[in-house]
Amino acid sequence: MAKFKFNALDLIIIVIVAAVLCAGALLFTKVNKDKAGKQTPVTVEFSIEVKELTKSSADAFEKSVGKRIVYGTKNSDYGVITKVETEPCKRMSKDTLNGKVIWDTYPERYTANVTIKADIYETETAFAGATEEVRVGQKMPFSGGGIASPEGVIVNVEKLEGGLK
Numbered sequence: 001m002a003k004f005k006f007n008a009l010d011l012i013i014i015v016i017v018a019a020v021l022c023a024g025a026l027l028f029t030k031v032n033k034d035k036a037g038k039q040t041p042v043t044v045e046f047s048i049e050v051k052e053l054t055k056s057s058a059d060a061f062e063k064s065v066g067k068r069i070v071y072g073t074k075n076s077d078y079g080v081i082t083k084v085e086t087e088p089c090k091r092m093s094k095d096t097l098n099g100k101v102i103w104d105t106y107p108e109r110y111t112a113n114v115t116i117k118a119d120i121y122e123t124e125t126a127f128a129g130a131t132e133e134v135r136v137g138q139k140m141p142f143s144g145g146g147i148a149s150p151e152g153v154i155v156n157v158e159k160l161e162g163g164l165k
Helices: 008-028 033-037 055-062
Strands: 042-053 068-071 077-094 101-122 142-144 147-149 153-160
Touching: 042 055, 042 077, 055 077, 055 101, 055 147, 068 101, 101 153
Parallel strands: none
Antiparallel strands: 042 101, 042 153, 068 077, 068 142, 077 101, 142 147
């Protein structure tokens, strides 16, 4: 039986395989540097605009003040509804008599501006919860307290002093 001997090619292959395994281990166990650098959470209030609600849905939104909700696509970030303002839904339409574009109320539909207070982290570029970033213009689904919205859009973000009570 022949005895196996190492040569330079075998050593190069072993080094390459070890490097690939180390790179894979670092890739899959990588700590998110943004979250590792975060310190204490800050309290933020952000408003989500929800359009085309029925009257009963708008009433349910108004009754949800003070309720705890979960927001984001991964359902891991929490906040408290602090304020809800509803108004008739408006849409852009064209006045055919004079050719002007006007804001027209949408019959039997309402728009709700839901203000949510949450403790989240502040990064250099955005506010971020456990898994979701909070930015103006971003779609933000939320649910809880007897209400839900899969298509709300963040329209305002404001950093507050003091913590979430």
